Structure formats: structure tokens, C-alpha cells
Amino acid sequence: MTNPLFQFNQVERLILSNVSFNLNEEDRLVIFGPSGSGKSTLLHLFNRMDDPEKGDINFRGDSINQFSIPQLRKQVGLVLQQPYLFQGMVEDNLRFGPDLFQEWDEQLAYRLLDYVNLPNDFISKSVDELSGGEQQRVSLARTLANKPDVLLLDEPTSALDDQNIAAIENDLIDLIERRHLTVVLVTHSMDQAKRIGTKGLYLEEGEIIEQGSIEELLEEPNTPELQAFLNRS
Amino acid sequence: MERDIPTYSLFLLLVFVMIPLTISYYYSLGLKKDIIWSTIRGTAQLFFVGLVLTYLFDLRPIIGIPIMLSVMIIVATFHARKKGEEFPNVFISILSGLVIIELTVLTMWLSFGMISFSPDEVIPMSGMVIGNSMVAMGLALERLKSEFEQNRGQLIAALSLGATPKQAAHLSIKKTLNAALIPNIDQLKTIGLVQLPGMMTGLILGGVAPIVAIKYQLVISISIFSSVSISAIFISMIMYRFFFNQQMQLLKLEDIKKSAND
Numbered sequence: 001m002t003n004p005l006f007q008f009n010q011v012e013r014l015i016l017s018n019v020s021f022n023l024n025e026e027d028r029l030v031i032f033g034p035s036g037s038g039k040s041t042l043l044h045l046f047n048r049m050d051d052p053e054k055g056d057i058n059f060r061g062d063s064i065n066q067f068s069i070p071q072l073r074k075q076v077g078l079v080l081q082q083p084y085l086f087q088g089m090v091e092d093n094l095r096f097g098p099d100l101f102q103e104w105d106e107q108l109a110y111r112l113l114d115y116v117n118l119p120n121d122f123i124s125k126s127v128d129e130l131s132g133g134e135q136q137r138v139s140l141a142r143t144l145a146n147k148p149d150v151l152l153l154d155e156p157t158s159a160l161d162d163q164n165i166a167a168i169e170n171d172l173i174d175l176i177e178r179r180h181l182t183v184v185l186v187t188h189s190m191d192q193a194k195r196i197g198t199k200g201l202y203l204e205e206g207e208i209i210e211q212g213s214i215e216e217l218l219e220e221p222n223t224p225e226l227q228a229f230l231n232r233s
Numbered sequence: 234m235e236r237d238i239p240t241y242s243l244f245l246l247l248v249f250v251m252i253p254l255t256i257s258y259y260y261s262l263g264l265k266k267d268i269i270w271s272t273i274r275g276t277a278q279l280f281f282v283g284l285v286l287t288y289l290f291d292l293r294p295i296i297g298i299p300i301m302l303s304v305m306i307i308v309a310t311f312h313a314r315k316k317g318e319e320f321p322n323v324f325i326s327i328l329s330g331l332v333i334i335e336l337t338v339l340t341m342w343l344s345f346g347m348i349s350f351s352p353d354e355v356i357p358m359s360g361m362v363i364g365n366s367m368v369a370m371g372l373a374l375e376r377l378k379s380e381f382e383q384n385r386g387q388l389i390a391a392l393s394l395g396a397t398p399k400q401a402a403h404l405s406i407k408k409t410l411n412a413a414l415i416p417n418i419d420q421l422k423t424i425g426l427v428q429l430p431g432m433m434t435g436l437i438l439g440g441v442a443p444i445v446a447i448k449y450q451l452v453i454s455i456s457i458f459s460s461v462s463i464s465a466i467f468i469s470m471i472m473y474r475f476f477f478n479q480q481m482q483l484l485k486l487e488d489i490k491k492s493a494n495d
Contacts, residue, residue, distance in 0.1 A: 049393055051480055069481045070395040078393040084386035086404065097394040139390075146394060 003061040005150065005182055006046065011055035014041050015206035019055070025149075028176065028183040030197035030214055032190070034229065038206040039186045043152050046184060047076040074101060077148030081155045083139035085127040090118075090138050093127065097146040112141040117171055133164035140168070144175070151176070153185045157192065169195055190233055194218060202226050236440060290352045297352045302359055306331045309367035317374035319486055320472050321493040327370055330467045331363060334460045338362050347452050358453055361432065365417075365457045366464040373413045373465040374472065378486060380405040381476050388476075388483050398477035406469050413465035417458050424454055 004022035011019040015038040023029055031039045044050040045057060048069055057064040064072065074097065085093050094112055098104035109123050116137040130138065136156065143151070153172075157165040173196060176183055187193055193200065193214055200214040202225075209225045210217055221227045250272050257264040289297035310328045317323040339359060341347075348354040381388065384405055391401035424430060425447075429437075432453050436446035475489050 047393060048480060049389065049482060051482070070397060073393055074395040080386065080390060080393070082386055084390040086387055086391070096391065096396075100395050100400060142390075142394065 003058075005060060007058040008045075009056050009058075011045065011052045011057060013045060013050060013052045013054075014038065016041055016052075017206050019206075019208055021201060021208065021211055023182065023184065026180055026182055028185070028196060028198040030193040030200045031184065031186045031203060032188070032193055032200065033203035033209075036205075037203040039203055040154055042203065043078075043154055043184060043186050046150065046152050047073045047078055049073075049078065070100065074146045075148055076150040076152060077143040077146055078152040079140050079143050079154065079156045081158055083132075083135035085130075085135055085138060085142075088127065089123070090125050090127060090130075091123045093138055093142045094123075094145050096142060101146075108145065112145055115144055115171070115175055116141045117167070133160055133168070136160060136164070136168060137171070140172070148181070150182045150184070153183065153187075155186055155188065158188065165189075165192075172196060188233070190218060190230065202229070204229070236438065286352075286356065289356070292352075294350050294352055294355070298350070298355050301352070301356050302335060302363075305360055305363045306335060309363050313367045313371045313374070316371040317378075317468075317472065319378070319490040319493060320374075320475050321489070323374075323472070323493075326468065326471050327367075330370065330464060330471075331366055333467075334366050334463050335359055335363055337463075338456050338460055342452070342456070357432070358456075361453055362456055362460045366460050369413050369417075369461040369464040370468045373409055373468050376409045376412045377405070377469055377472055380408050381473075382486065385483065392481055392483060398474065398481055401483075402473045402476070406473055409469050410465050413469075414462055417461050421454060421458055424450075430454065 002025075005025050005027070006023040008019055008021050015036070019042065031042055033039055041050060045052060048064065059067060059072070059076075086096060090113075091109060094109050095104045098108065110120055113120060113122055118134065118137055118141070122134075122138075127135065127138070136159070140156065156172075157168055160168065169192060175181065176196070183196065185193070185196055187196075197214040199212070200217040201211045202209045202217060202223075204225050210221065210223050217226065218230065221230055250268065253268050254265060256262070257268060285301075289301050291297075292300075306328065309331055310324060313327045314324050317327075320326075339355065342355075342358070343350055348358060381402075388401050388405065391404075392398075425433075430450050430453075433443075433446045433450040436449060437443055441449075475493075476484055478484055
């Protein structure tokens with residue numbers, strides 16, 4: 001039997017307590033729950049943007065602390081809620097990650113723009129000229145430029161309008177399938193959870209209330225907490 | 234030729250002070266106490282420094298100069314420190330920065346034969362270098378804090394892409410240095426055209442030929458320019474590190490403050 005990609009053992013951090021679960025290769029895990037339940041805190045533990053106070057996290061069978069932090073973050077890419085693009089051109093953003101690891105080549109830029117459905121001439125556009133949706137696409141492409149195996153998505157469409165949400169979701173699903181990515185998604189939208197996720201993890205006040213296949217969780221919740229949450233949303 | 238301002242004229246300076254006082258009164262600015270206090274304080278300070286300088290100038294240079302330079306550097310350190318109290322070791326960092334800069338500049342002045350090792354040359358010239366370096370360090374510290382607060386998102390994005398703190402902070406440091414250096418570059422560009430610099434004015438009033446005054450001014454302006462650059466770079470390169478922990482995670486200013494107080 002192969003090791004899980006990630007193993008969380010009784011992890012505690014801020015509000016999170018006693019969090020244990022496994023994430024396998026090519027899983028698409030959706031972390032959901034009410035505001036302040038610790039979703040983003042949990043997501044940031046995957047690439048050591050934050051560390052647990054107690055418990056341990058294993059990545060590919062070894063403690064996550066064994067890995068070089070820049071290398072870990074390269075393999076486990078994070079897309080933030082806001083695009084937070086760097087000043088300059090789209091190209092400056094796309095090559096930021098690859099430049100750190102001396103892996104940049106011009107062709108990669110066009111492949112990346114293609115992944116996120118932006119035309120080639122965007123490469124030389126200033127980031128100030130981009131719309132909100134375009135900025136979030138560039139932000140996604142910037143993370144993909146590092147060729148990560150795992151993609152952490154922190155409410156990646158929360159700042160967008162419906163039309164852009166649907167377009168980016170489609171791009172994402174296409175990408176995840178083409179590149180066999182493992183995905184951890186934090187979202188408020190149960191529709192998005194259903195469309196992108198295969199597994200789910202329901203958090204409330206920092207504790208895992210239910211976990212399993214996303215369909216089961218959303219269609220046949222076992223706990224009154226999750227039932228109440230689904231009724232509310 | 235030695236010129237002096239008669240003492241009775243000095244008392245007439247009160248007329249100048251009356252102007253801001255009247256404005257403050259008329260517009261109810263509430264600055265009356267501040268204006269009176271700063272005028273008294275400034276006058277007392279200057280006369281005190283005048284007395285101290287007279288005394289120091291009479292001492293042997295090897296004794297008088299180090300005493301005065303130490304006092305200036307310590308006072309400047311206390312002043313600049315206020316802008317970066319959140320950071321650990323800020324006092325010692327500024328102090329060592331100012332010492333290094335002053336010693337470097339002084340060594341160059343002396344070895345290039347620009348000035349002689351006498352208190353009436355070393356002390357006013359060093360005062361300008363130390364004063365400007367102090368302001369530059371304060372500005373750099375303030376700017377560094379605001380850059381890191383404003384660009385938290387970009388810094389987190391850079392770290393999450395695998396950047397080390399140094400790589401992630403590069404952009405913010407660049408902006409900090411720009412902001413700290415641009416006023417000096419502009420000043421150098423318009424020097425003598427918009428206003429005659431203080432030192433030159435002083436020398437000319439003191440009866441020195443304008444061309445000699447200009448030579449001194451050149452030495453001091455370029456020295457200030459380079460020491461201001463070193464100050465801003467020095468303090469930014471030391472202090473940006475405190476925004477990150479060992480795990481290459483970005484800290485908030487209040488966390489840095491907490492750890493500085495621990």
C-alpha cells in the first residue's frame with residue numbers, strides 16, 4: 001500500500017484542535033465550514049505558511065519539517081483569495097517562481113496563459129491593465145508556473161462575479177484533470193465544492209465534524225451540525 | 234574678516250516668533266505653548282552648544298573631537314530609534330551604523346586631504362553627516378514598516394511561491410531605499426539654484442570667499458549623499474529580517490514588537 005501524500009496527526013493550531021486526516025494523490029479535498037472555523041489556518045499548514053503547535057504532519061511519508069521550505073512550497077502551490085500580483089508585467093509574475101529555481105523558459109509562459117485561457121499577447125501587459133478575473137487567472141498561472149503536484153486553493157473565486165467564477169472553475173477542473181493534480185480547496189460555495197471536489201472535510205470551531213466523499217457529505221450528512229450548516233447555505 | 238550679530242538684534246528675533254504665534258492665535262491652532270517652548274528650548278540648546286563648542290575647541294583635538302562625536306552619535310541614535318521601536322536591537326543597530334558611517338567618512342576626508350583634524354572643521358562637518366544619516370535611518374525604518382504592512386499579500390504570495398525572505402522582501406526593500414534616497418538625489422540636482430545650502434551660507438556670511446565655500450559645500454553634499462545611502466541600506470538590510478521567522482513565515486508588526494519586548 002502506498003503512503004498517503006499528506007497525513008495530519010492530532011494537529012493543533014490556533015482554533016484547530018485534534019485534526020487528523022489523510023490526503024491521497026489526486027484527491028480533491030474540499031475544506032468547508034462556517035466562517036472562523038479554521039479552514040484557512042488548516043490550508044496554510046500544508047505548505048508551512050504556518051506551523052502546528054501540537055501534532056505532526058507527514059508529506060510523502062516523512063515529517064513535513066524534513067523538506068526544504070522553498071522546495072516544499074514549490075511542490076505545494078498556494079492560490080490566495082486575492083490575486084496579489086507583483087508590480088510589472090504579466091511575464092514578471094509568471095516567471096517569479098521559475099526564476100527562483102532557475103527553471104524559466106519562454107515557452108512555459110505561453111503554455112501557462114493557455115492553461116488559464118488568456119491570449120498570448122497578455123504576456124507583455126501591465127498588471128494594472130487587467131480586470132479582476134484576469135488578475136486571478138494570472139495569479140493561478142503564476143502558481144502553476146512552479147509545476148506543483150498539489151494545489152491549495154484558498155477561496156480562489158470569492159472576489160469574482162458569477163460569470164468569472166464559472167469560467168475559472170471550468171479552467172481549474174480542466175487543469176486538475178490534465179495534470180493529475182492533488183487539490184485542497186477552501187470554499188464557501190457548496191456548488192463549487194460539488195463541482196471541483198471528490199472528498200470533503202467539514203470543520204466547525206476548529207474540529208473535524210465529518211469527513212468522507214463530497215457527494216455523501218452534501219447529500220446524506222450524518223451529523224446534525226453539518227445538516228444545519230447545509231440548510232443554512 | 235569676522236562678522237557678528239549685535240545682541241540687541243538677536244532680541245528683535247522675538248518679532249519673528251510673534252508671527253507664528255499670531256497665526257496660531259488667530260486660527261486657534263492651539264500651538265501657542267509649543268511655539269513658545271520650542272523657541273526657548275532651541276535658543277537655550279544653541280547657546281549651550283556654543284559654550285560647549287568653545288570649550289571643546291580649546292581642548293586638544295584628539296580629546297575634544299571624540300567627545301563631541303560620541304555625544305552627537307548617541308543623541309542621534311536615541312532620536313532615530315523612536316521610528317523603529319518595534320524592532321529588536323534597534324538601538325545597537327542604529328548606533329553601530331552611525332559609528333561605521335562617521336568613521337568611514339572622517340577617514341576619507343582626512344586621508345584625501347579635504348579637511349584637517351581640527352574641531353572647527355571635523356565637528357560641524359560630522360554633525361551634518363550624522364544628522365542626515367539619522368534622518369535617513371528614521372525614514373527608512375518608517376517606510377520599511379509601511380511597505381511591509383501594505384504589501385503583506387504580495388509578500389505572502391512570494392513566500393508561497395518558494396521565495397526566501399530575502400527574495401520576497403526584495404521589492405519592498407527596493408521601494409524603501411527609493412523613498413529614502415530620492416529626496417537627496419533631488420536636493421543634489423537643485424543645489425545652489427533653489428536655495429544656498431546651509432553650510433555655504435554660513436561660510437559666506439563668515440567672510441569666506443564664495444568659491445572656497447563651494448568647495449566645502451561640495452565635500453559635505455557628496456559626503457552626505459553617500460552616507461545617507463549607506464544609512465538607508467544598512468538599516469533596511471538589518472531590520473527586514475525581523476519580519477520573518479526561521480520557518481520563512483511572514484510576521485506581523487505586533488508580533489515583532491512582542492518578541493522585541495520579551
